[in-house]
Amino acid sequence: MGALPRAALALAALLGVSSAALEVNVGTGSVFSVEGQQVVLPAWYTSHSQKKPYVTWLLDREDADPFQILTYLDGVVKVEETELKPxxxxxxxxxxxxxxxxINAxxxxxxxxYMCTVNVVDDATSTxxxxGVINLTVLVxxxxxxxxxxxxxAVGANVTLSCASEKGKPSPAYRWQRTAPTLQVFFPPAQDQARGTLKLTNLSLDMSGVYVCVAENxxxxxxxxxxxxVHSASTKAVIAGAVLGSLGALAIVVFFAHQVIGYRRKKRDSQEETANEIKEDAVAPKTPTWARSPASDTISKTSTLSSITGTREKPYGAKPPSDTVSILTGSYRGPPPRGGGRTPTLSPPAVNGAPQRRHDPVAPPGPLPPSSLARTGAVPVMVPAQSRAGSLV
Known part of the structure; x- marks a missing residue:
């Protein structure tokens, strides 16, 4: 790099450049570097002045205003407070x-x-x-x-292989290839070098192998x-059959569980309906029609009862009638005997001078239980008691 400025100075001397020949030159307008490596921005100036120059380097980025990175003034080199300082x-x-x-690393x-500017005190220059200007591009x-x-x-199916890199400057291009023992390269439209995709259609068993993607810039x-x-169609069918079999077994389990739950629910509902029917069959007692009859009917019934009780002196039973008579039970109980003693037993009269054999009265049939009467449709009725005079109480 030192030979170029010296050659420029020698050429300027041969041409007789005057003191007004201050000029800045650059070796190239564009410089490329790989990230992590060192780069050099070549530049020099021509001048016949013996004075020390004032040199300034600036950096102009797309996302920021220009700022100084390096200066030389009165023999002193100064690096500005930037990320480039070390x-x-x-x-x-x-x-x-x-x-x-x-610039290192x-x-x-x-x-x-990058722009460099040179000024000398006693040297003039045209505008x-x-x-000098140099563009630097750092490649990644x-x-x-x-x-x-x-x-x-699977055999006969289509698949797509994709390849992507998170960073790279400039954007990398992608290239797919199949490695040995069956080496194979691919071209568009099967391969998209910008997107990094490779489409494989109508797969066959011999298309199995290792595929390599290379990203480069x-x-x-x-x-x-x-x-x-690549799997064969039979393997695919086995997998599908296993999946369908699992689904079928699950459906059967769900069906039987539903049947059991429905049976239990139906049994419970039938029990509840039976209990409700028993409650609905019970009939509330009704008031007898004679109790709702007018007073005239009551008077006639009273007189009738009086005429019946007029013949009570005739022996018709071992015990007098009770105060109440229950039609439901079929029993009849008279009032207790007067005097608190037992009712005397009458002997049958003699016929032709010979005493007759006494026959014990046959006991009436026992009363029916209320549940049996209710099932036959009987209605409970209460008969009012009667006094000794034959009137209703």
Whole structure:
């Protein structure tokens, strides 16, 4: 790099450049570097003045205003407070007229437009001749890509292989290939180099193998691989049959569970209906019709009862009638005997001088239980008691 400025100075001397020949030159307008490596921005100036120059380097990025990164003034080099401070400096002594700058461990954010300006106290120059411009582009190699399989690799089916890298400058291009023992390369439209996809149609068993994707740009390359195993149709049918069998068994279990629950629910409902029917069959007691009859009917019934009781002196039973008579039970109980003693037993009269044999009265049939009367449709009726005079009480 030092030979070029010296050659320029020698040429200027041969041409007789005057003191007004201050000019800044650059070796190239564009410089490329790979991230992490060192880069040099070549620049020099011409001047016949013996005075020390004033040199300034600025960086203009797309996302920020220009700012100073390096200066030389009165023999002192100063690096500005920037992220480049520990990595930037002059490549040669400034007084040699070589004002080239180096940047170590370049990063993607170092990309931009670098401008160097030179001014000498007693040297004049035309407008724009004392400024040099160099564009720096820091390239980023692709990161390790990720490979994915989309679709079910069965015989006759279609699948898509995809490949993508998270970073890379410029954007990487993708290239798919099949490795040995069956080496194979692919071309568009099956392969999309910009998107990193590879479409495989109508799969067959011999298309099984290892497929490699290579992502590359000017800074480098990286790759990933994926193993493709094509399944036969029979394997697919076995899997489908197993799935359907599992679903069928589950459906049978659900069906029987539903039947058991329905049976239990039906049994419970029938028991509840039976209990309700028993309650509904019970009939409330009704008031007898004679109790609702007018007073005239009551008077006639009273007189009738009086005429009946007029013949009570005739022996018709062992016990007098009771105060109440129950039609439901069929029993009749008279009032207790007067005097508190037992009722005397009458002997049958003699016939032709011979005493007759006494026959004990036959006991009337026992009363029927209320439940039996209710089932036969009987209605409970209460008969009012009667007094000794034959009137109703």
């Amino acid at each position: 990595r930037v400096g002059f490549l040669y002594p400034v007084l040699s007229h070589n004002i080239s700058v180096f 370049t990063q993607e954010r170092d990309s931009g437009q 724009g001749k004392n400024v 190699p692709p990161a390790a890509p990720a490979c994915h399989l989309h679709g079910h690799p 000017r800074a480098g390359s990286a790759e990933c691989s994926i193993a493709l195993e």
